[in-house]
Amino acid sequence: MPLSALALRTRWSVARMHQGRQQPFMPAGLTTPVQVMGLDFPSPLVLAAGFDRHGRLFDAAARLGLGAIEAGSMNCAPDRPVPPLLWPRHSAVRRGLSLGKPPGMTWAQAPAAFLHALVNWHRCADYVTLNPGPDCPSPDDLARVMTVLMDARMNLPRRSPLPLVAKLPARWIGRTTRRSTLHRFADTGCDGLLLSMEGLTEPPGEALADIAGIAGPGITLISVGGISTLHDVRRRLLAGMHLVQVHRAFARTLPQRDAMRVRSQRA
Template identity: 35%
Template sequence: MAEVQQSDVSLRHLRERLRLSLACAAARLAIEDAPSRPVEAMGLRFDTPLGIAAGFDRHGRLGRRAGSLGFGFIEVGSLHPAELSGLLRSTGTAQLGINLGLTPGIPEAVFHEALAQLWPQADYLMLNLIHPACAPLLEPGARSHLTRLLASLRERQHRLDRLGGRQVPLAAKLRCLPGDLPLDLAALLRDLGFDALLAAHDPGPPATPQRYRHWQDPAVQAQACTQIERLRSLCGPRMALLSVGGIQTAAHLNDRLDAGAELVQVYGALKEQGPGVAGRMLSRG
């Protein structure tokens, strides 16, 4: 049984590498003008509101070149402090977000150094609070520790901005599931002055065909939009909202934007529909 499971994991990783290679090749060969639908969020200008979620391009092989496919931004990672040296650099029009995993047991100073190392490369920085390894940080008894960590990283980002002469927004990614919308954590991010919140409406990997079909239910899409509306009401107009999970069509994209998200990320749709998905979603907007 263990060998079968290992074989399944290896096959899944192979498919993921092939999909990433296909996207890289499509970006190199793109000859048509990429769709344009400009939007401003987090103090940044994005050519389109559609981006690629973390996990598809962990180390930046595609990176900023995603802009030639119609994506306004791409989020690389999630990375942990020991993995930062493997991050690749690229040129292109897509804004680049870097996703940093917050893992318990790592000294706060290590995260400060990671933030300083990533700051020059990033257009925005995302703190990942949905990885299974960070679950202990979300326990009620760890709330004071989490608050101190987030506050110190926010202050570190402010210092980097002042010293570097530019602003690199700081955001955080929260899991937002049916019946479990973390309004208390969203309020904490708001009160700490975070620039953005990324709501992840999907339970996470592995991304299966069954779950992909599940998101085609209009009621499931409506539930995600309702969550965005509640988060928008809580966070107010200053804090940008991003939404990821289940976006497969132009209608899904527009519904999330109408609900209050400024930016939307895709992952499963890119895997299932290929690198032309951005053009299809945006041209039907």
């Protein structure tokens, strides 16, 4: 199957950045460290899953102004090995790992597959995101997986519990459904919510501010989707997000005037 234009731009951008020729995405004024989920992030900007699936940019992440890179999504098939580029190594930039359900597996079978991946891959990540993909029938199905993993993580051989994040697609966090969805995942005890704005009909800033008000201070909020400029990043942070993920904007590489505008806003 031919690659889409976005996929081609993404691969080209990864190659440029990996070779060290790409300028940092974030201006110095916005690389303020953030402490959430028991982790220190050098910057609130996170490279979203799908851009650097195998972690090729981990070593260059700090130079690019990133606080974390989320690798994947990896489908959690029991026989899938950990890619060598994801093997543990020290870095100030946080390593996220996005896990998705293997194709053809039912959601009734999914908890066991996610659990197997968590037990075998947790050393590769500072935090793990559960990705429902396009075929997850309801928030309850992903929440059941999260509950199983929240119980299991206490038995992992780590110095502190592994933070777990649930990705919530826009169809679950519309005006009429967001409150029940947020409460459902709060009940699981998960550490963070990755909120996708792709396909949401209301303005992202308004939706995220409302979500932040409902969720309260006890859970980490991460925004992804619909970000084209550095001003968009700043607006998401002002709406109450702790971290902001980018993908398309990073592939396009924002013009220098955006960096200048953000600097002037913070002066």
